[in-house]
Amino acid sequence: MDGQHQSMEFLLADIARGRRDALRPVYDAQASRMFGVAMAILRDREAAADAVHDAFLKIAGRAGQYDSARGPAAAWMMGIVRNAALDRARARGRELPTDDPGLGDAALEPRVLEEIAEQEDGRRLQECLDQLDAHPRGAILLAFVHGLSHPQIGERLKAPLGTVKSMIRRGLLRLRECMT
Amino acid sequence: MIPEDREERDLLAAEYVLGTLEAREAAALEEALPGDAGLRQEVDRWRRRLAPLSHLQPALDPPPALWPRIEASLAGLGPAPSRAAPRREKAGWMWRGWALGSTALAAGLAAFLWLRPAPERLTTVLLTQRDQPAWLVEAQGGALRLAALNPQPVDPSRVLQLWALPQGATAPTSLGLIPGDGSVTVTPGGLAPSPGMLIEISLEPPGGSPTGRPTGPILFIGRLTAVGGA
Secondary structure (H helix, E strand, C coil): CHHHHHHHHHHHHHHHCCCHHHHHHHHHHHHHHHHHHHHHHHCCHHHHHHHHHHHHHHHHHHHHHCCHHHCCHHHHHHHHHHHHHHHHHHHCCCCCCCCCCCCCHHHHCCHHHHHHHHCCCHHHHHHHHHCCCHHHHHHHHHHHHHCCCHHHHHHHHCCCHHHHHHHHHHHHHHHHHHHC | CCCCCHHHHHHHHHHHHHCCCCHHHHHHHHHHHHHCHHHHHHHHHHHHHHHHHHHCCCCCCCCCCHHHHHHHHHHHCCCCCCCCCCCCCCHHHHHHHHHHCCEECCCCCEEEEECCCCCEEEEEEEECCCCCEEEEEEEECCEEEEEECCCCEECCCCEEEEEEECCCCCCCEEEEEECCCCCCCCCCCCCCCCCCCEEEEEEECCCCCCCCCCCCCEEEEEECEEEEEC
């Protein structure tokens, strides 16, 4: 795992120097995870492919902005694909209520915490999420994993809009405290 | 648009990473990022805190047509901003050469390269592709000092070449060869070590890169950071 993210950093350094051929191994290693992340937000194969496409153009253009002090390269690239997917979700109007009643169920199940703990560096985050109440925890997971907006989260959790905003902010502050 | 209050700024960074900002707010933050190192750090910190959550979604194979489409879009952008010499070797080749070569670098080999005076002390550890520390690099008063931390055998038919890439530069500058016998190669030239400068060592044919750019794989890489005033 370490070797993998390290070599991603080298590939990014190559891309930053203009070696676009270094994008292909990045794609081979990351595209299926990126597509999974984009699908969870957009739930549409065509739109998710568009987001991954946008993300790779951004990675090609911004590789020079990455350095290892900013965290693992894979996480940096995942941030880019999430933003590309969120941009597309916003553009198509994510304020519309979702028509998928089961959306986000997985993110709200108790076993999701176990899955987080199994990830690299996931143990601490899992412990800290575990200390939050179910609602703020669920809201944070729905926002991150599925890109749900405040109104969508409110609808999903049957909570008023203002409450959603404030409980997410309080939850984030508690996470920050807990993780430092 | 970007608040001044520290707590509000951090929460803005957190909500940006979480994805709950409106399009307008997210765009304003992205616009501010290049000129706001503090905000960039908060965003990076939040991205790292929440990164394990991006493993919750199942990986899915993208449509086969996606890569050709990305390639076509990249071609449409025109040539890459900096053009390194074409690789003459396949990437996989070098690790074999690295592992099987027989000439060991002398333990504690140090090379000094005299460059223009630098105002502060800078340091970095060059890492291998497998994240192993390989070289300690220190720059002070214009001298760049290299010490091998974990000498490894190197392919006897190749040489190690040292490069520097100042921040904002598009192509690395050769600082000379690192010879196996510990002697010193000096490269004259007006390049001062500076914070953020990328230091790399590539594997090259005897005599060094014939093109003035790395032609072999980058074996070690690190970025100079300040460790305090001179």
